[in-house]
Amino acid sequence: MTKLSISTYCHLVNHRVYKDGKLIFEKPEALGLSDFVKSVYRQFKPKYPKFFKMDDISKLGFMAAELLLMDGVHKGFESEEVGIVLENSHATLVTDSSFQESVEDYDNFFPSPSVFVYTLPNIMIGEISIRNKFQGENAFFIFEDFNTEFLSSYIQQLFDTDKINACIGGWINQSATDYEAFIYWVNAEEKNGYKHGPEEILQLRADNKR
Amino acid sequence: MVHCIADNIISCLGFNSRENFDALKTGKSGISMINEQDLYHQEFPAAQIDSDRLQQHTATIKANEQYTRLEQLMILSITEALEQTDIDISDKQTAIILSTTKGNIDLLENKYQGQFKDREQLWKMGEVIGTYFNNPNVSVLSNACISGVVAIQTARAMIESGQYKHMVVCGGDILTKFVVSGFMSFLSLSPNACKPFDSKRDGLSLGEAVGTIILSSEPSTSQDIGIIGGASANDANHISGPSRTGEGSFIAISKALKEARIESSLINHISAHGTATPYNDEMESIAIERHHMEKVPVNSLKGFWGHTLGAAGVIETIALIWEMKYGLVLPTAGFNELGVSKAIQVSNALEEHAIQYGLKMASGFGGCNAALVLVNKDNQIL
CATH class of the missing domain: 3.40.47.10 (Thiolase/Chalcone synthase)
Structure with a gap:
């Protein structure tokens, strides 16, 4: 088995942004996802106008990846070496509902292709891939809760079978009332890294210091 | 296996x-x-x-x-x-x-x-x-x-x-x-x-x-067809259109072949994604050509079943298993005259064709691509 570790992680939840457990940005009040993620964009200024065309959950995944990679942890890896494997519980149901509303009534029928394309959870993987030119393995799984046992062994086997040398893993979810993005960077074991195991990943997610 | x-x-x-x-x-x-x-x-x-x-x-x-x-x-x-x-x-x-x-x-x-x-x-x-x-x-x-x-x-x-x-x-x-x-x-x-x-x-x-x-992990008594390689890759190019160079598909095939430990020259048959959109089929022909598989019989089954989305990769792989089992290449319903820029061999009639190694291709929105390599252990072509 290839020994792996997590070198950095990022968490966007409850109108706050944490990088490696430290609070790096917060809005004073509870904002909906749409306003919150735009305020994160304005704060960190990725200068990527395509951001505004994305649906809210892709915006969330995109900004989580921007902050995860802000220190250049991905530099030095070839495009093909970097995979992205994500999970969530709600797929794209919030975007799906707004698309469904647009097709429900033929007297008021306005399906939009630019909304339809976002009704697949892996589109955010595509957005992160385009931004960073990542061309390795892709997969999106749906579980009721963050299944770190499944995800860590999935990512482990991708390394073991020589498919990738680095990977973004995590949980990026949007429900009607809530949102959360928790993502991390996995690569070959390094001295200062965090352990890439199912329990350890859940601990990193819980590790939000004020 | x-x-x-x-x-x-x-x-x-x-x-x-x-x-x-x-x-x-x-x-x-x-x-x-x-x-x-x-x-x-x-x-x-x-x-x-x-x-x-x-x-x-x-x-x-x-x-x-x-x-x-x-x-x-x-x-x-x-x-x-x-x-x-x-x-x-x-x-x-x-x-x-x-x-x-x-x-x-x-x-x-x-x-x-x-x-x-x-x-x-x-x-x-x-x-x-x-x-x-x-x-x-x-x-x-x-x-x-x-x-x-x-x-x-x-x-x-x-x-x-x-x-x-x-x-x-x-x-x-x-x-x-x-x-x-x-x-x-x-x-x-x-x-x-x-x-x-x-x-x-x-x-x-x-x-x-x-x-x-x-x-x-155990073979069945009636057939011995196995999966020996598989990979996915992203074009990193566009969320709703395939890469013009077939980049992601090319990478997925390369990695699947590498895992299977075979060269592309050993593939006897390709089951393409073949959605019949102008861009997808063109892109796949480029990926096939880049792997020097222009002479390998290719089919798409979308003309029979339509594009069945989350089922497509499963039912088309099953059809490939049956093709391998019976030594047949299925026709491509709807295909008449080649309309992609690379001179690939699209099958338009049922043909007897021994298949030891089969390749399944797939591509989708989000710039994603995937490939599987199958082997027929009952049909060793040496």
Whole structure:
């Protein structure tokens, strides 16, 4: 088995942004996802106008990846070496509902292709891939809760079978009332890294210091 | 090696793999004009499962629960595939992986009014299927049109790494107002049955299907076809259009071949994604040519079944297994004259052709691509 570790992680939840457990940005009040993620964009200024065309959950995944990679942890890896494997519980149901509303009534029928394309959870993987030119393995799984046992062994086997040398893993979810993005960077074991195991990943997610 | 030991397909062409394969051999498309207000306000061509026949089959499901159309299909498909084996699906050494793009998305329609509560959630649908088969180890994969191929590769990896002995992979998607309106808005549907790789191709046809493939660490007595390589890759180019250079598809094939430890020159047959959109088929021809496989017979089965989304990778891999088992290359329904820039060999008639190594390709929205390499151990061509 290839020994792996997590070198950095990022968490966007409850109108706050944490990088490696430290609070790096917060809005004073509870904002909906749409306003919150735009305020994160304005704060960190990725200068990527395509951001505004994305649906809210892709915006969330995109900004989580921007902050995860802000220190250049991905530099030095070839495009093909970097995979992205994500999970969530709600797929794209919030975007799906707004698309469904647009097709429900033929007297008021306005399906939009630019909304339809976002009704697949892996589109955010595509957005992160385009931004960073990542061309390795892709997969999106749906579980009721963050299944770190499944995800860590999935990512482990991708390394073991020589498919990738680095990977973004995590949980990026949007429900009607809530949102959360928790993502991390996995690569070959390094001295200062965090352990890439199912329990350890859940601990990193819980590790939000004020 | 991970072995393919049983399979089932439920589609417009039949309710098991044999019925489907026999229909595919005739070359006749299962796509017809659909006129259903519940799906679209105008007539459109699609490949639809016979609802009367589904109802007869559903009567055999013994449970107190009510199931959605997709859940019924998945339960029937898994049940029929299991009957070909002596696997106990509730055993701890067996897990289930479901592949779907939209699952029970029809439950968002007003007419259901909260019936089947929460089952539009894919994990909940997975739980319902798992409960029926008394197996809690269900995962759901939703990765656009490569879902089926990636689900098979995921299942294979879970067996190879020793987590499970048997994996039940079930892929399915149904025709819904959501999906039909979406592809209509995208202007990607052909007004006729689709024509993969043809010079007059003008878009895809939608279809609905469910397929199940059972993988095992042990071979079956009746066949020995296994999966020896698989990978996915992203174009990193565009979220709704394929790469002009076939980059992601090329990488996925390279990695799948590398894992299989074979050169592309050993591939005897390619089952392409072949959606019949101008860009997809052109892109695939480039990826095939970049791997020097222009002389290898290629087909697409989208002209028979339509594009069945989360089922496509599963049912098309099953058809490839049957082609390998019987030494046949199926025709490409709808194909007449080559309409891609690379001179690939698109099959347009049923042909006898021994296949030791088969390649399955898939691509989808989000710039994703995937490939699988299969081997026929019963048919050593030296």
